[in-house]
Amino acid sequence: MNPESSHRNAIEQYIPILFPYAYNILGAVEDAKDAVQEVLTKQLSDPNALVKDEKSYLIKSVINLAINMKTRQKKTTWKEEFWLPEPIATDDAADRNLHLNEVLSYSLLVLMERLNARERAVFILRESFDYSHAEIAEILSVTEDYSRKLLSRAKASIFKPAPKRTQVQAAHERQVLERFMSAIQQRDTQLLESIMAADIRFYADGGGKVPLVTNLCIGAPEVAALQILVYHKFLRFARIVFTVVNHQPAFLSFVKERLTSCVIFDLHPEHGTVLQINAVLDPDKLKTLKQTHYNA
The missing domain is CATH 1.20.140.160 (PhyR, sigma-like (SL) domain)
Structure with missing residues (x-):
């Protein structure tokens, strides 16, 4: 050489x-x-x-x-x-x-x-x-x-970095989000709100390229209603894949095998309540995730 x-x-x-x-x-x-x-x-x-x-x-x-x-x-x-x-x-x-x-x-x-x-x-x-x-x-x-x-x-x-997730915590997070998705699919507003913090915040970023229902929503009743609306209007026939991004649990939504959103959840480290939801819909910010093959 x-x-x-x-x-x-x-x-x-x-x-x-x-x-x-x-x-x-x-x-x-x-x-x-x-x-x-x-x-x-x-x-x-x-x-x-x-x-x-x-x-x-x-x-x-x-x-x-x-x-x-x-x-x-x-x-x-x-x-x-x-x-x-x-x-x-x-x-x-x-x-x-x-x-x-x-x-x-x-x-x-x-x-x-x-x-x-x-x-x-x-x-x-x-x-x-x-x-x-x-x-x-x-x-x-x-x-x-x-x-x-x-x-x-x-x-x-800002706060200090959260400690690294353990395998037990990761498994619990997945169980919480499975209940979260089930509640949305069943339109069970009461269950969905029970999984959320009362002052939960929802943020969405479409990069100015994707129309949004809203880019900010605050409070369990409002966020629960938004999640049910978005799922049944836009994602009812989507393939939803559980994954981990930046060491946090997330859902990827595929519509006709096209990645349309990455929704990242901030959960309470002890009881698993959903504290914040960040929805990335900007196609430019989904490019790297598109390069990874996820199986249902």
């Missing part, structure tokens, strides 16, 4: 390491892949460049590029009230070439949309990757005090 091929292979080994950093900041799979590819391509273009710690250098480059991309994303995103992150499969059908254990939960990604790109990066590096403030300051070219201030502001807006 010639030196150039050897260097390329060595660089490409960083792809699964770099991807979670980019994705957690951007909340979009293709954008994250583009950020990683751009950084690696730049590094490959000058194989003689001297870098003392190549891994740390590439991580720093990807994080800063992702911050810039996220800032632009927030300025140019479609003019709707809600923008939901792109879900990524983390079940048995997921791409195991990526370090998916480091991908954040979907609910946390939704909460992080409240933050600016730099606050988001500091929160991710400190809380998810256990970086010190000195390391964060070096990566973002800020002072340690400013890093602490950014983290404090981020924490004031």
Whole structure:
């Protein structure tokens, strides 16, 4: 193997390491892949460049590029009230070439949309990757005090990452959602509301491309009525598949074998009450999930 091929292979080994950093900041799979590819391509273009710690250098480059991309994303995103992150499969059908254990939960990604790109990066590096403030300051070219201030502001807006799901918890979640779907199919409003928190919130993101019944609904009676309406009007003959995205339970809806929606559930970790429902209908955000084959 010639030196150039050897260097390329060595660089490409960083792809699964770099991807979670980019994705957690951007909340979009293709954008994250583009950020990683751009950084690696730049590094490959000058194989003689001297870098003392190549891994740390590439991580720093990807994080800063992702911050810039996220800032632009927030300025140019479609003019709707809600923008939901792109879900990524983390079940048995997921791409195991990526370090998916480091991908954040979907609910946390939704909460992080409240933050600016730099606050988001500091929160991710400190809380998810256990970086010190000195390391964060070096990566973002800020002072340690400013890093602490950014983290404090981020924490004031969002919660800490939820603990990893256990197998028992995952099985319980599936049972809850099977009851949830059964209640919808049977139009059992009372059962459906009993599975939901009283102040449950429903969000939907069609990306400005898909007509929505509503993009926001609050309260168990209202959300239950909406779920029953949507199912019996649009999804009665759809194939509904249970899966896991971003470490949270979800339903994929296939209409004539076309993936039309990914609905992600935030459940109470102890009693399984549904706290929030996030429905992604934007076809561009479903592209990655389309690449995975799900069986009924």
